[in-house]
Amino acid sequence: MGRRGAGTPFLLRLSLLLLLRPGGTLGCASVVVGSPVVALGSAVTASCTIRSELCRGLERGKVRITWMLDNEPVAGSQHQGPGGTEVSNLTLPQFNRTQAKLWCWVEWNGTKQRVGMAEIRAGYPPAQPFNLSCVLNLSDYGLTCQWAQGADSHLPTSVTLKCARSRAQVVTGCTPQGGRSRCTVPRRLLQLYRQMEIWVSATNALGTAESEHLCLDPMDVAQLDPPALQSIQSIPFQTDCVALAWEVARSNAHMELQCELRYRRPEEPAWALVTGIVGQAGTTQCCGFLFGTQYHFQMRCRRSSARGYWSEWSPGRNYTTHEKAPAGKLDAWWSVRPAGSRGWLEVLLRWKAPGRREANGRVLGYRVTLSPRRRGRDPPTVCNTTHTQCNFSAPAGTRRVYLSAYNAAGESAPTEVVLLERKGQPLAGLRAVPGDERSLWVHWEAPPAPPAAYVLEWERVGSVPGRCCACWQMERGRAATAALIRDGIEPFQRYNISVYPLYPDTVGVPSHTAAYSKQRAPSYAPKLHLSSISKSDAELRWDPVPVEMQNGFITSYTIFWANSTAEVASAAVSPSRSSFVIRELKPSTLYKVHIMASTAAGGTNGTSLTLVTMVLDEAEIQFLFLTLGLVFVLLILLLICVQKNGRVKQQFWPSVPDPANSSLGKWVPAELQQVPGAREPGLATISTVTVLERAAGKQPSTRGREPAVEATGPFPALPRPYVRQEARGAPGRGWATAEHGEPVQYARVVGEGYRGQQHGPRPCAPQPLLPAPGPKPYQNLWFGGGCPEELPATFPLLQGLRLCGAEEIHDGRAF
Secondary structure, three states, X not given: OOOOOOOOOHHHHHHHHHHHOOOOOOOOEEXXXXXXXXXXXXOEEEEEEEEHHHOOOOOOOOOEEEEEEOOEEEOOEEEEEOOOXXXXXXXXXXXXXXXXXXXXXXXXXXEEEEEEEEEEEEEOOOOOOEEEEEEEEOXXXXXXXXXEOOOOOOOOOEEEEEEEEOOOOEEEEEOOOOOOOEEEEOHHHOOOOOOEEEEEEEEEOOEEEEOOOEEEOHHHHEEOOOOEEEEEEEOOOOOOEEEEEEEOOHHHOOOOEEEEEEEEOOOOOOOEEEEEEEHHHOEEEEEOOOOOOEEEEEEEEEEOXXXXXXXXXXXXXXXXXXXXXXXXXXXXXXXXXXXXXXXXXXXEEEEOOOOHHHHOOOOOEEEEEOOOOEOOEOOOXXXXXXXXXXXXXXXXXXXXXXXXXXXXXXXOOOEEEEOOOEEEOOOOEEEEEEEEOOEEEEEEEOOOOOOOEEEEEEEEOXXXXXXXXXXXXXXXXXXXXXXXXXXXXXXXXXXXXXXXEEOOOOEEOOEEEEEEOOOOOOOOOOOEEEEEEOOOOEEEEEOOOOHHHHOOOOOEEEEEEEEOOOOEEEEEEOOOOOEEEEOOOOOOOEEEEEEEEEEOOEEEEOOOEEEEOOOOOHHHHHHHHHHHHHHHHHHHHHHHHHHHOHHHHHHHOOOOOOHHHOHHHOOOOHHHHOOOOOOOOOOOOOOXXXXXXXXXXXXXXXXXXXXXXXXXOOOEOOOOOOOOOOOOOOOOOOOEEOOOOOEEOOOEEEOOOOOOOOOOOOOOOOOOOOOOOOOOHHHOOOOOOOOOXXXXXXXXXXXXXXXXXXXXXXXXXXX
């Protein structure tokens, strides 16, 4: 295709059209390469020749030749050749492409046009084929050969299988199709029972390669059809032998064959092989089989010359051998303890199931007796079970029991189990280490007197028992110092292991240890509980991690605590402890505490506990409460005393009457009633205030009698001073003794025209008593000293009188 620049004149476009029209470049240019196929990485040479007279439009112009390798420009050298031609030569020193197109371009007046092209391929000579093998198929007698190709040559390669019969020319036996590495030579090109030469030839543009030549008789590489097993039977007289019968294929009937037999049990991965069987015999016997065991049988054959290929294995056939009574002794272990009833023992007997070779078939059960079996008499059976352990009761003093196994063919000879006491020497040392994730190695040091055997017991520790809650095994031999236990072992679980030495006449005291087959960090850490706290100490408690969640031996507990200022501290605690006291804490401070449980494989943190220390210690708080309690009790006692003691009450809270309600404030003597204006309220003149004391021994009348008062004139006579002083009375106060001997304070006020009560009939009727209500709250304040300057104006007779603690007097009685 031509490329046109902007502003190209019409004449240039026309010239390009002439070049591009059909036949415009035919015979105008030619591209020649040194070799269209070269070795990868070698040099490539090429030349492009332009005949201007044959290229229309280029007769008068100058021609410029350029090169393109695929889409990449490459530089060549241009010169003028003979006959007015333009020649450009190109040399590529290293051609590293497996295939490419080399283009020759003509540039004229700034426009390029492709005028010639050459295709170049590069690669390697063909690799030598190898591993050539051939098989003759007797169904059509075709010889099928296969081989392995070498490295890719990157060039088109033809592969053929060559054949050469004796004193004959080479022929092509077959050619593989579709790039495969196998083909079949037809029967017509084969020479049976004679030697032939066969090989593989691979050819490309850079060379030819051949495989190794095979010289063979096609019949030697014939693959026979497999035989067919007809029957398998046990030979009763030879208890571990079987007889087999088979039939060879019809295509192989005329050949001499040798065959092989293989068999195995279903659970075994490896086959047992029987060789040297003559194929034409049709029958054979094989021995060494286990009784009551299922086997899988297969058979194959080949030519007796041993040069051919084996046939495929025949279809399998299963057969179970006949059974026989179990043989051998059973390994047993026991434990004895007193039963609930006196005179009996509780026996736990455990044993190992016999091996496949000793079982002689499928064991149906086990029988335990207290005495051996004798002719014509079967001892009583104490246990008949299909399990490998049994609990039964035996009379005290029993030292031997007898154990036997039975199957469909009979019962084994009894194994005598002696119930020895466990009081022998223990082991000198015991330890257990992991074998792998599901096994443990147990090592021990033998006691001074080497035992005849050892019994190992192990049990998974935890609330949920594992598959092997009480496993055991016996290690025989005096030189034994280690044993590998596998049954029921699981990672991250603890196992308690005990080892008992077995002596001829006793059982040694057991030695114990614990082990893990693999450890990891605990499943969780314990939860902290606050037991007590003070202003500087905090006691923490926790429940130990359950054994099934420890996942290993707990090496330590670590307590971490931090306050609000991010001051972090920690302490390691022994795994045997379940409490810890944090000391030197700050008072009234918030702390966050958590615990980490660690094993040899890592640690696990628990949840955080928040606590706040106290302001005071418990002793300080108790002292404070005790002090407050004592103060409170004293106050209560004081109040009780004040309430119960009248004198104390009277001293602090005396009863002060209200003068406004006294009869004295309104009473006028009879003598004054005749005086004009005496009944009218007015100023009263107070002449004398006398404090009287009742005579000793005289009791005032309490039934309406009025005490007699002497009169010495028209006015009542002045009473003589009569004072009784009490030690507890205040100075200057008068006290009168009441009816019950209790002093009563009073005051008597006498006016000018009043002289008291005379002897004989009264000159005037007595004044009625006025109601005397209790004192007002504000009127009872002046009991401890000090008096009001004046009485209120409502008391005309008492105005100007200064009273202190006066009581109203009526009928000679203070009230």
